[in-house]
Structure formats: C-alpha cells, structure tokens
Amino acid sequence: MDALLHSITPNFALPRRDSHPSYGLPGLNSPCRRSNSAHVAKKLLVSAATEKRGPDLDFNDPDWKSKFQKDFERRFNIPHITDIFPDAISIPSTFCLKMRTPVSEDFAGGYPSDEEWHGYINNNDRVLLKVINYTSPTSAGAVCIDPDCTWVEQWVHRAGPREKIYFRPEEVKAAILTCGGLCPGLNDVIRQIVVTLEIYGVKKIVGIPFGYRGFSDKELTEMPLSRKVVQNIHLSGGSLLGVSRGGPPISEIVDSMEERGINMLFVLGGNGTHAGANAIHNECRKRQMRVAVVGVPKTIDNDILLMDKTFGFDTAVEEAQRAINSAYIEAHSAYHGVGIVKLMGRSSGFIAMHASLASGQVDICLIPEVHFNLHGPHGILRHLKYLIETKGSAVICVAEGAGQDFLQKTNAKDASGNTVLGDIGVHIQQEIKKKFKGIGIPVDVKYIDPTYMIRCGRANASDGILCTVLGQNAGFYQVISQ
Template identity: 90%
Template sequence: MIRIHRAGPREKIYFRPEQVKAAIITCGGLCPGLNDVIRHIVITLEIYGVKNIVGIPFGYKGFSDKDLTEMPLSRKVVQNIHLSGGSLLGVSRGGPSVSEIVDSMEERGINMLFVLGGNGTHAGANAIHDECRKRKMKVAVVGVPKTIDNDILHMDKTFGFDTAVEEAQRAINSAYIEAHSAYHGIGIVKLMGRNSGFIAMQASLASGQVDICLIPEVPFNIHGPNGVLKHLKYLIETKGSAVICVAEGAGQNLLEKTNAKDASGNTILGDFGVHIQQETKKYFKEVSMPVDVKYIDPTYMIRAVRANASDGILCTVLGQNAVHGAFAGYSGITVGIINTHYAYLPIPEVIAYPKSVDPNSRMWHRCLTSTGQPDFI
C-alpha cells in the first residue's frame, strides 16, 4: 500500500530556520521549469526565515569537484531567473559516491537538500537519505521530479511536460508545412521519450497533423505488408504528403543492440529517427516513387525553452511544497501532483519503474483516431 500524505505547510515545524543550511541541486538533462522551481524553493525558504541557502553547481558532481564552489542564493539572486530556460545551477549526469556526497554535506553543514531530477537522480537522493539516517544526521532530503518525458510513476504529470508538448507542436507544424508544400513530401519529427511516448502521443493528438505516431510501448514493423512503409506509400498515393512523429525510444528492437551507457547509467539508444528516415528513402527508391523527405529533431530546442504558464504554476506549487515538506521533518520523499492533489510520496514508490503509455488507454486510442493509422504488425 502506497503511503501518500497531502502536501502543504504544517502547524509545527521540525527545523529552526536560523539553524538551517539549505542546498539545491539540479541533475540530469535540461527541462523547462528548472529555474522556476529553484526560484520558489529559495523564496519559500526565505519566508520561513532561512538565511543560509546555496546552490550546488552541476548536480552531484558539485559535491566533489574542488573547482566548483557553492553559489549563495537569495530572493534577489533568483528574482528573474524564471524568465529564461536552462538551470541557474547547471546540470550534469553521474557524480561521486554516496558516502562522498554525505561527507561533503557534513563538512558544509547542509541539513536540507532539495534534489531536482528524474528516476536516477531520485535513486541517488534516496541513497543519500539512507546514508544520513545511518549516520544519525538530522537532514531532510526532498526530491522534485524532473523529467520532460513525464515518466515518473504515480504522477499526473511532471513539470516541463506541458511546455514540451506545446513546443513539439511547432516542430510538427514545420514538418507538415514542409511535407505539404513538396511533391510527395514526407516530414519526420523525432521527439523525446526514452521509455515512454507521452510527448509524441500528446503532441500528435494536439496538432492534428500527424499521420503516423510511433512510441516505445506499441510494437510495429517497418517493412512487410502491414509495415509502416507500406502505409506511408498509401498515404502518399492518396494524400500526396505525410507526417510521422516518432519517440526516441521507439523501434529499438529494430536497431543494432548496444551495451553502451551514459554517465547516469542509462542505455545509449540507437537513433531510430535517422533509421526510419534512411529506410523511407531506400524503400521509395526501390518502388520507383520520388519523395521529398524532411527530418526534424527539435530535442535541444524544446528542452532549453522557458516554462509556459501551465508549467510555471506547477513549478511554483512544487517548489513551495518541497520546502513545506522539509520543514515538516519529511525526508526521503518527493513531491508531485497525484489525482489532481499535491502530495508527498516515499522516493522508492516513484522509482520502481518508469511510467509508460497504456496501449489500451483511451488517450492512445484517441491518438490512433486522430492519425488514422492501422496496427503495424
């Protein structure tokens, strides 16, 4: 049974504000809204009366790299950082051992740690929490889920997702215009989504311009009588153009396997977007049908923008509730929106496995209705 507590301020607080040294870190890749969350953590800490607030540069790496110094934070410093994308503190993957991090926290006198990151980062935060308990340190470790893919378990959505869908539509619209304006035009857009196709699905549904949407959760064939390319040929013959939206983690079973890992321990994916682009050109050459293929990968453009209004509000509440949770004495928790309510959950509950699109869900079937695509198996 999952233990969920309603997020928000409590009548009594565990920490004396004048004795608090709070630190904030941002890990992994960029995501719209990072600066918004940082800003509201700092502002809320100051409202509680905390004077000693620092940012640890470049994620967990900042705890061990002697060339990196902590950044003093205040309302004045963070006042306008939400007006731009990226992270004021910088981001990185990987980092030192848990014992090194906790040693550094002890040395610096940090007793509140706010960790902004995805599943891997939260696993690290939980390990830090466990190590602090083992050493009998009075430290609050609180996570704020950050994944543009929206793949954190139990969460309605994570910050940056709405912005990503909105920006992804721009790329899809560009692909549509390119394809629609060319003779036998085909636009291919690759979007984020290592293990889950939420961005590709929602952006395809929202745009209404996508003919084929491919996501990791739904198997498909490229070739054969029921394959993607056969249907693509039908679209060109009947409509004159087509748009394909593909999540980065789709079709990995069709690519050469690799055991390579990034600094966070994630498997480095093959580039399925480029693969389907090449296979499309090859197929239409074989069937002697001229096509004009345009490939768009807006990944870094999407994740580097500032948060939109919807995400800005979400980040505000998440930042505030992270501080409320720490002052209430919670540790080893993360804060998120669950069934429309803001709540605290134990970190292990949200990192058990990534959330994914249910192929039997109404939302996926709405997407299929919009694209008109068949099963490619």
C-alpha cells in the same frame, strides 16, 4: 494539486508510467490488437496490474483487500524526523497564514476552533490517489488488482504547511541542486523553494553547482541564494545552478555536506538522481545526522506513474509542435513529400503522442509502448505508400525509443547508465528512400530532430504554476521534516 508532493520523497524509486490512454483518432496510425478470447485479455490485464502491486495476494482470502491497503500504506509512508530522533522538539510554525475576516456562517455551529481558522494541514489528511472505479478489466485504461476489478482505495499524504516544525530557521543551511538533463521549469522550482524557505525565516540557502559533482569538485563553489538572487530566474530556461549526470561516491557527498554544515538538501532530478537522494538519506541516517532530504521529481517525458503531469512536459509539447508544423509545411509543399520528426521519449511516447494530437497534422505516430513493423502487409511503409497516393504527402512523428528492435544493439552507456539508443529517425528515413526507390515512386523526405531544442526554453504558464506548487510544497515538506 496537493497530491503533487506525494512523489516528493526519497523513500521510494519513482515508478515509470509506460502505458497510454486510448484515443479514437483515425488520423493516427496506432495498431490495435484484439485477443481471440475475452478471458485471455482479462487475464493479461490483471497480470499486468498485479505485477505492480507489490506482494503476492491470495484473492480467495476475504481479507486480501485490507492486506493490500496496509501494504500500500507501508510502502508509501512518508518518514518523519521523529522516527529517527524521537527526542526531536517541535516549535510553532514560522510560516504565517493570513486569516480572513469571519462571517456569521462561521459561528453557526459554535465558535470555530483554531484549527478551522489558521488553515494549516493536519498530519492525518490524505488524498485519494485514483478516482475512477473500473468495473471490468476490459474497460479502456483499466488497471485492476484482482480479476474482478474490485474498487480499492489508495490514499497518500496531503502536502502543505503544518502547525509545528522541527527545524529552527536560524539553524538551517539549505542546499539545492539540479541533476540530469535540462527541463523547462527548473528555475521556477529553484525560485519557489528559496522564496518559501525565506518566508519561514531561513537565511542560509545555497545552490550546489552542476548536480552531485558540485560536492566533490574543488573548483566549484556553492552559490549563495536569496529572494533577490532568484527573483527573475524563472524568465529564462535552463538551470541557474547547472546540471550534470553521475557524481562522486555517496560517502564523499555526505562528508562534504557535513563539512559545509548542510542540514537540508533539495534534489531536482529523475530516477538516478532520486536513487542518489535515497542513498544520501540512508547514509545520513546511518551516521545519525539530523539532515532532511527532499526530492522534486523531474522528467520531461511525463512518465512517473503516481503523477498526473510532470513539470516541463506541457512546454516541451508546445515547442515540439513547432517542429511538427515545419515538417508539415516541408512535406505539403513538396511533390510526394514526407516529413519525419523525432522527439524525446526513451521509454514512453507521451511527448510524441500529445504533440501529434495537438498539432492535428501527423499521419503516423510511433511510440515505444506500441510495437510496429516497417515492412509487410501491415507495415508502416505500406501505409505510407497509401498516404502518398491519396494525400500526396505525409508527416511521421516518432519517439526516440520507438522501434529500437530494428536497430543494431549496442552495449554503450551514457553518464546516467542508460543504454545509448540508435537513431530510429535516420533509420526510418533510409528505409523510406530505399522502399520507394525500389517501387519507382519519387519521394522527398525531410528529417527534423529538435530533441534538445524542446527542453531549453522557459516554462509556459501551465508549467510555471505547477513548478510553483512543487517548489512551495518542497519547502513546506523540508521544514516540517515529515
């Protein structure tokens, strides 16, 4: 769990994870394509991996591995406040850890040092990012750096409380904001950040309403936060602070922070939000303002490369199954019934895939990462005809970003700057009706779009724990300012 915080830094953009593990499940229609020659596949795999590694490397150089590791350490180095303010003075941590009662084994090698006793995290602690040693680029799920798939250790900083801190709690004014779309667990993270800051002794904690907009809209006032205020907010979905997309210019945001005396900023959001957090950090640094900015990564799609799981994903999958179950009942109860469910997933199909796997009722799962055809001998419609003839019904689960090449292109953008997607669910529904009418087979098609329903509920137990860890580690990170 300590590795979760290592994406919590405004110093780099959140890389997206656009590939899925391969599961041998015959019930799902996932086209499998094999290259005619192994070396072509190997070349493609290595090429795909090296695109993400950063600088060009000469694999004939005997020191390439060392150079790669140094570059990785440089790019993922977490900035410390002393990098900007070398004269910053540390004080002993105000976060107290309960000591356990010593036992005889503790004295086997002599009297334990203070470091062994109090349980703080050492600044030199690291966590191994990847634990699988792939021996071939053709292995399932392999991500290789060089053509021989050489094992290269990649280490990231360990999260947790440190012995020394660089902000005096009585001088801190911390602000929290949530941006982008809703996600189960936002209130859980807000709650734990507030609780952790209060444990350190921070008294001035405020919430900025409706994301970055709250810094510029004069009608929006900051919300005082305390343990009493946030005690039960995790029992509800949504965000106590409200959300919005976009925001004012960075200079205006930093001006507002300076005017309000904010020297700690917690930002909960996705790619665009973290780009804004990074810009705020750079502007504060340019102005020599002693401000710490921490980003807590949020995406319901579970597509951040360095994280095993993002908060809200488990809850979304759980809620998505309700729609799939409804589609199954509708399809199974009708003569030649077809149920279509469209789920969130602009660039990745993790929600659609996991909900399909968990339900066990989906016959066809369509995701953005895997190209498919609707028509033709290997098309979805031909397979659907087979399912109707053999099973009498079928259920299709499709991610919103799948099959966009079948739809008319648009230049329209949303508030976050993303291209507005066409409705692939409606398109598939229309194509099914047209196809089966043409071949004289009656079908009863039901289309369910629970897009926003799956993101509005409270976090389930699994996400609640993850949010607690993220919120607590964000508080640790901010106060130590490492």
